[in-house]
Amino acid sequence: MYVYAAESEPSKGKMIVPRNFLCFSIFAVLLSSRCVSSVKDGSVSLSEDNWDQILVGEWMVEFYAPWCPACKALEPVWESFALRQGHLGISVGKVDVTNSPGLSGRFMVTALPTIYHAKDGIFRQYKSPRDKESLVAFVMDKKWAQLEPISSWKSPNSMQMSVISYFFKLSQILRGMHNKLMEDYGLPTWGSYLIFSIATIILGAVLGLLIVCLIDLIYPPKPISFSDKKKQKDGSGGFMQEKSPGDEELVKNVKDDLVDEDASGSDGQEEQQDDDKKSTSNSPNVRKRKPRKAD
Structure with a gap:
């Protein structure tokens, strides 16, 4: 960058700056100051x-x-x-x-x-x-x-707003695709909308399937034991759950109470009939009927 030209005395030298380099330096300074001022102002x-x-x-x-x-x-x-x-x-x-x-x-x-x-x-x-x-x-x-x-x-630097920004980017991409389908391929407006509708349905079905699989992977269903599967059939062809021991004991006690009431009721009726017979036999106004011989 610098050129030293020797003079008459070899121990002395003089630094000479080339004219082209000097012009280039002045131009670079002016350009940089221009750029700085434009960024600053x-x-x-x-x-x-x-x-x-x-x-x-x-x-x-x-x-x-x-x-x-x-x-x-x-x-x-x-x-x-x-x-x-x-x-x-x-x-x-x-x-x-x-x-x-x-x-x-x-x-x-x-x-x-x-x-x-x-x-x-x-x-x-x-x-x-x-x-x-x-x-x-x-x-x-x-x-x-x-x-x-x-x-x-x-806030613009929050996570949820970052997600929203990606949706806006996606909308801009879809808008560009819509314009391209109409301008480059000559499709009508309804044709472009039909393509987007079919793509949305297919994409929604695929995403739904992936979400269900992900949920089953994270929260797998609980296994069902053999005792829970065991059921009893009723007369109509349906299924009834197996009765517990407490239910059987309750049904047995109810049946015993019903039997006791029936027995006591029949005994009471027989005693009432005996009393009626005695009262009729002791009554003086009652006429006894003679037995008739068979013809």
């Missing part, structure tokens, strides 16, 4: 690959779409606000939901544009006016502290 483009950097420090993040008219109207205001991020001590970012559908699901973005404030992993949704002065005052006066933060179970 402009908003950071966030995606599903680098979104986790907003979990550290203070951020203001906008979710937008190129086709959204309100997002287009906010774009110059947002870029002007991003120029103040160095003075405000924050970072400003933006997310294109068409390129990062998983982030729209992770943050549950249902309207565009949507602005979030993040402070060390704690998120709050900005719902104040969308002019530059309101945005600057929101950060400088710490008005975000007056807002209730998003609950932990709806």
Whole structure:
């Protein structure tokens, strides 16, 4: 990189910098300063690959779409606000939901544009006016502290919101497949829907079978003993469970009580008949009938 040219005295040397190298160095310095200023002054483009950097420090993040008219109207205001991020001590970012559908699901973005404030992993949704002065005052006066933060179970870095983000990615993939079937293969809309319906039914059946097998593997059914299987048939052809010894003893006692009542009832009837006979024989008004001879 350096060239030493010898002079008249061999012990002395002079360092000569090539002109091309000097020009290249100046160009590199200017380019690097340009890049640094653009990163520092402009908003950071966030995606599903680098979104986790907003979990550290203070951020203001906008979710937008190129086709959204309100997002287009906010774009110059947002870029002007991003120029103040160095003075405000924050970072400003933006997310294109068409390129990062998983982030729209992770943050549950249902309207565009949507602005979030993040402070060390704690998120709050900005719902104040969308002019530059309101945005600057929101950060400088710490008005975000007056807002209730998003609950932990709806936090973008939670496990359940990560699962929801995958569903949003899947919906974007299915939408791309739908458009491809219609544009490339010329299928009508109902034909594409029919294909998706059949695929959904087949996939649901396979998943249901896998879930049942998994449940049987984790919680296997209890084995049935031989005594539980033993049953008695009744007259109608059905089956009755085997009677326990206590039930048999109860039935026997009931039968004994019934026999005693019948016996006592018959004895009482015989005694009543004897008394009636005695009373009729002792009565004077009773006429005795003579026996008649058979003809």
